[in-house]
Amino acid sequence: MRNTVRVALVSLALVSTASLITSCQSDPDIDITKLGLATDPPEQLYNQGLANMKAGNLAEASRKFDSIDKQNPFTEWGRKALVMSTFTKYRLGRNDEAVATGNRYLKQYPSSEDSAYVQYLVGLSYAKQIPDVTQDQKPARNTIEAMQKVIDNHPKSEYVEDAQAKIRYARDQLAGKEMQVGRYYLERKEYLAAIQRFRTVVENYGNTNQVEEALARLVEAYYAMGVQEEAQTAAAVLGQNYPDSKWYADSFKLLQGGGLEPRENRGSWISRAGKKLIGA
Structure with missing residues (x-):
């Protein structure tokens, strides 16, 4: 009985294969590499990769x-292939695919030996998509979230230092976006709206490159x-x-023109935020 079943299955497979080959031969536009016909062992495919x-x-x-x-999911070879698939997609610039593949790996193997590296690749894939400050900064926020997971979940990994650098860059982009909108309002004399944007930079992004200008713009808006x-x-x-900043020189000149000088009111929100800026 077993031999009969085996013969039947083999015959069916041969018929199916012959039909598929005939179909492929009759249609020259079909790419057989996309039909999932590869039957090499996973180790051989991995080495080929x-x-x-x-x-x-x-x-x-x-x-x-x-x-x-696709052919060996939830196996060790499948796990290793997911890592390399994430990497190659990132290097090819297929960042959305790299994120999707990397996140699938992290969901399936959250505590594996390669989880720190894959999380880092996800962060890099988001970072590659960060646009200039005139556009939506969702990729910057995604970069911060992904790289923070590298730092929090893998504090001893070799990727922490660069993850921190990518976070700083992404935060600078977010602050830059706030500054862009703030300047827009300032130019239109919508001072309260402008102040709110500059305040966000000073309070939430005090260690970015944007904070000097944000403080100077606050001087300008409040003075106006x-x-x-x-x-x-x-x-x-x-x-x-920032005593040597050109922004401070401009602010000092503006106040001086009105008979004023820099003077700190320690009850101001600006003074409280300023204490966190020292050493930034």
């Missing part, structure tokens, strides 16, 4: 690793509104933290 990577053929390497993932005490406080905090 590595060889293609070494030769600089990342697209073919990615296809090899994807084949292992006639709120002299806050303008003087912003200038004083700017001078305390």
Whole structure:
């Protein structure tokens, strides 16, 4: 009985294969590499993928690793292939795919030996998508979230230092976006709206490259509104933290033109925020 079943299955497989081959031959537009017909053992496919990577053929390497993932899910070879698939997609600039593959790996193997590296690759894939400050900064927020997981979940990994650098860059982009919008309001004399944006930078992004200008713009906005005490406080905090800044020189000149000088009101929100800026 077993022999009969085996013969029947083999015959069915041969018929199916012959039909598929005939179909492929009759349609020259069909790419057989996309039909999932690869039957090489996962170890062989994996080594082929590595060889293609070494030769600089990342697209073919990615296809090899994807084949292992599809044919051998939840196996050790499948796990290793997911890591390499994430890497090759990142290197190919297919960042959304790299994020999706990496997140699938992290969901399946959260405590594996390669989870720190894959989490780092996810963060890098988001970082590659960060646009200039005139556009939506969702990729910057995603970068911060992904890289913070590297730091929190893998504090001893070799990727922490660069993860921190990528977070700083992403935060600077977020602060830059706030500054762009703030300047827009300032130019239109919508001072309260502008102040809110600059305040966000000073309070939430005090260790970015944008904070000096944010303080100077606060001087400008408060001065234009006639709120002299806050303008003087912003200038004083700017001078305390960045005495050599051109922004401080401009703010000092602006106040001096109105017969004022930098003077800190310690009850101001600017003064409280300024204490966190020292040493930034």
